[in-house]
Amino acid sequence: MLRFASLGSGSKGNATLIESGVNDKDTRILLDCGFSTKEVEGRLEKLGRTAESLTAIVITHEHSDHVSGAGRLSRKYNIPVWLTVGTSHACRDNDFYETHFINSHADFEIEALNLHPFPVPHDAREPCQFVFSDGASRLGVVTDLGYYTPHIISHLDKLDSLLLECNYDERMLLNGTYPHSLKKRVHGDKGHLDNKHASELLKKLDLNQLKNIVGMHVSEKNNTEEYASNALCEGLGCEQNAVSLASQAEGFSWREM
Ligand SMILES: [Zn+2]
Ligand SMILES: [Zn+2]
Incomplete structure (x- = not known):
């Protein structure tokens, strides 16, 4: 499971x-760690887990919102870390x-989980994103993506669950308060995926067996929950209550596949 x-x-x-698993011997992976040790401990507790029980930390890229707490957490609890040489x-x-x-x-493989990494266009040294599998079902996680390529599409076909970046609404970003250089960075080919492109990407995937989708990395300044969920629904051709979004404050609670 x-x-x-x-x-x-x-x-x-x-x-x-x-x-993956059903008991205390679960394989439990923390994908990225952009929170302080104290924050991670508190947020794990809300999900009914402890830092001591983590099997591994896997890092997608070196941006501080993904890695700032990884070193300290790894040392405090003796947790091994997986990442590319470039990211390291x-x-x-x-x-x-x-x-x-x-x-x-x-x-x-990390214990019971298979990890399928693939490189992505993002302004980091050697960024990658992942599909996780326990042999029975597959979860794709794509949180930082400048644009989608045929290569990326091929990795995200036929997933059971997908966590997909819906970073910003183009109009809100371009008319917003970010300095010009930051607007250019976010909007660029190595920046982040906006609502429109997340929706377009979904239309290109074979998602016949998709059971869960969650919008990720939603900007608090350049997006609204309504825009982001509308985009996901449009891409999936589904009702608006079929999708949900991860929040900065709480993330989202357990989903089973
Ligand atoms: Zn990033
Ligand atoms: Zn990020």
């Missing part, structure tokens, strides 16, 4: 929990308890 939950998602911090070199704090390097074109 694959389960997942979010500790929080957005430009102020991201962390997603993915676990670009992390300010990469003194992990134990480091495993990812080849972003090769699957690997």
Whole structure:
């Protein structure tokens, strides 16, 4: 049984929990750690889990909203960390308890979970995103993506669950208060996925067996919940209450596959 939950998602911090199993011997992966150790401990407690029980931390890229707390958490609880060489070199704090390097074109296993990484266009050194599988079902997680490519589409076909970035509404970003350079960065090919492109991407995927979808990394300044969920619904051709969004403050609670 694959389960997942979010500790929080957005430009102020991201962390997603993915676990497989039915008892205390679950494989439990923390994907990204953009919160302080104290925050992670508190947010894990709300989800009924402890930091001691984490099997691994997996990092997608070195931006602080994904990695700021990873080093300290890894050392405090002796948790091994998986990341690409490029991401490791670009992390300010990469003194992990134990480091495993990812080849972003090769699957690997962490206990009961299979991880299928793929490289993505994003303004980091060697960013990748993942499809997780326990052999029975597949969960795709794509939180930081400048644009989608045929390669990315091929990895996200036939998923059971998808966590997909819906970062911003183009009009709100361009008319908003961000400085010009930051607007350009977010809007660029190596920035973030906006509502319109998230919706377009969904239309290109084979999602016949999709049971869960959650919008991720929703900007608090340049998006609204209504815009983001409308975009996901439009892409899926479904009712608006069929989709949900991860929040910065709470993430979202457990989903089972
Ligand atoms: Zn990023
Ligand atoms: Zn991010």
